[in-house]
Amino acid sequence: MNLSFFLFYISAAVAITTAIMAVTRKNASHALIYLVVTLLSIAVIFFLLGAPFAAALEIVIYAGAIVVLFLFVVMMLNLGRSSVARESQWLRPGMWVLPAILSGVLFIVFGYTVLQTENSAMIEGQVVPPKEVGTVLFHEYLLGVELAGVLLLAALVGAFHLGRRYLEERREN
């Protein structure tokens, strides 16, 4: 029973609450703000588990870049009252039944496996400095890093192709 124990439960509770709020909000920008808070509390959990590097990357990449782009798109589309009305049409109570059953099953399985494992992850893990993460990434998991790089390159080429087709169309008109 120490401070990081309590901090873990607080941030876990915040993460779960805000995740539920992010799913159920009808206003897209509010949902995204809740999602950011979820990501921040997950970053806190990473920090408590002794992975400050992963925590920082969680904030920089997920909260700082990806969700910002989501919000950018929401702003570009300028979603207003009409989209809120459409969302509330989609989010009728009947729509919640099947996802709720499926996630309930998943939750039971997950809880069972967590209870079965004897040495589940400790809250006071060893703190892993960024240097060690880098060493492991570029020795043991080098293949994975390279493959991820190739995948990202493919995505980049695809995005460039789509953008160029748009530019060519505009030039012809």
Added chain:
Amino acid sequence: MFFENINWSYVLILPLIGGALGGALVLVWWERRLLGFFQDRLGPNRVGWFGILQSLADAIKLITKDDWVPPFGDRVLFILAPIIVAGAMLMAYAVLPLGPGLIIADSNIAILWILAMSSLAVYGVLLAGLASNNKYSLLGGLRSVAQMVTYEVFMGLSLLGVVMLTGSFSLRDVVHAQEDMWFCIPQCVGLVIFLIAGLAESHRLPFDLPEAEHELTAGFHTEYSGMKFALIMAAEYLSLILISALIVVLFFGGWLGPKFLPSELLSGIVWYGLKVVLVINFFILLRAAIPRPRYDQLMSLGWKILLPLSLLNILITGAILLGTQ
């Protein structure tokens, strides 16, 4: 005993917040005076000695002003936005070393932490633009995202050279690694790129496109008034001070004095303050000297020139490090 367990670096928090906010207040006046000097006019010189109390008068005016929340906007997000901007900026100060041993959190991810907080501050700008429900605000918010997506990539990459030479993300280690030579010499390319990224990050002219007052009234904070406006302005000056201090720590040896002078000439914190003031003045000079580029010009400058340049910088730094080891 309670006092034995307390971490004394936490004592720094309140003086740091007070100092940073006070510094922002003085900086508003100093910038206006200096701009007046550069543009051959007087600037504010009526309130107090050389007008030094002008900012205080402005602050009192802003506090007592009617704090209007637009009824057509999103009330919650509108109030939240300035808090996010200022809060994220103040959080970034937590890892900033102020002098030898004077640091609140000597983190081993300090550089990443500052990048993370500066990327969170964009939410405030974005939400301010979104919640105001005003076309100028919306355009300002959109511009700030596009600008942020552009500069954040090469801002992070420009610092990698420094990180490689130091072998650590900790800002204290960065300063200690510069005892022989300041990083502004081996990392001059990184310095220039970081300077440009810092201009865009703190929305300073010439890259103040989100609030370009000639085109967008005041951009994302058009609808703000009273204390909320004051908070946004304070956050902007806080980020200017932060970027200047970061440039000093990362490239100009932090609290270390120049090597050709005897080290006992001035104490570390005086050197540090002098360098930060010098960099801030340079930023103000840039504001007076350079016109604002068009919005797409900044984007193409970022993606087509600065990004490849920073990648090249990393490549060459890495090659030299490999060769000399």
